[in-house]
Amino acid sequence: MPSPRELSSLSLAQHAVRLQTLLERVIVDVLKKHGLSRGELDVLGALAANGDARPQELSSQLLLTTGGLSNILRRLQADGHITRETNATDARSSIVRLTEQGTAIARETGTAVSEAIAHALGTVDESVLDTAAQHLHRVLVDLDEDAPVHRDLPW
Numbered sequence: 001m002p003s004p005r006e007l008s009s010l011s012l013a014q015h016a017v018r019l020q021t022l023l024e025r026v027i028v029d030v031l032k033k034h035g036l037s038r039g040e041l042d043v044l045g046a047l048a049a050n051g052d053a054r055p056q057e058l059s060s061q062l063l064l065t066t067g068g069l070s071n072i073l074r075r076l077q078a079d080g081h082i083t084r085e086t087n088a089t090d091a092r093s094s095i096v097r098l099t100e101q102g103t104a105i106a107r108e109t110g111t112a113v114s115e116a117i118a119h120a121l122g123t124v125d126e127s128v129l130d131t132a133a134q135h136l137h138r139v140l141v142d143l144d145e146d147a148p149v150h151r152d153l154p155w
Contacts, residue, residue: 001128004155012139015090016136022120026117026119027113027116028115029116030109031109032110035079036073036105036109037072038066039062039069039072039077040072040081041109041113042064042068042074043058043062043069043072043076044076044082044102044105044106044109044110046058046062047096047098047102047106048095048103048110052097053095053096054096055096061139073096080101080102081089081105082094083096084097
């Protein structure tokens, strides 16, 4: 027989996964219209929020493998959204920068995603959203996993 804590943990996990699945559908629809993947938007958003970065920093911040990030950076560079330059202080690494086009697409797509999420959650009372966000934030802080998901929106 599961303990009350196990049941609460399972319920939280099931609700979080269900909400994530519902919102992911909305987000993917917006990203398709803007020609980006989720990983590409995450990288553009991180660069827009924090400025130039080394790939290792992006990989760590976004919880992406170095191989996965390399593919994302290659696509973003080919599309003209970023530049990659040799790091002047360490020639073994590079610095990733947004281009003007990259800044514009990050802002445009980020705004569209934020609006789509707000619309999808439009029937939920704002106080419920605030309380749920605070509780989930606390869970992530307790798990020492808050940094990758809690950042100011650069758009």
